Amino acid sequence: MADMIKAATPVMTIVVVCAAICGLAAIGAGIYLVGLGTGGATSIHILGASIDTQSVGVACVFLGIVSILAAGRYALKTIQIISKI
Numbered sequence: 001m002a003d004m005i006k007a008a009t010p011v012m013t014i015v016v017v018c019a020a021i022c023g024l025a026a027i028g029a030g031i032y033l034v035g036l037g038t039g040g041a042t043s044i045h046i047l048g049a050s051i052d053t054q055s056v057g058v059a060c061v062f063l064g065i066v067s068i069l070a071a072g073r074y075a076l077k078t079i080q081i082i083s084k085i
Contacts, residue, residue, distance in 0.1 A: 012078065034061070039055055
């Protein structure tokens with residue numbers, strides 16, 4: 001069991017780090033877009049979460065947060081499944 005967790009750790013680390021980088025980039029872009037004052041009706045439904053907003057920047061921030069949380073959640077769930085084997 002410990003061998004499987006040890007073998008999966010590098011892959012899970014790469015996945016979580018890449019998701020965190022993409023999520024932080026989306027959050028940064030969203031903050032920038034909010035500062036520009038861009039607008040437009042935006043509706044997003046992803047991974048069970050949904051948002052309806054008039055700001056594209058807020059939608060980008062939402063996507064960044066959801067991607068970070070989803071990657072972390074699935075990584076922890078995968079580790080839990082591996083530990084039960």
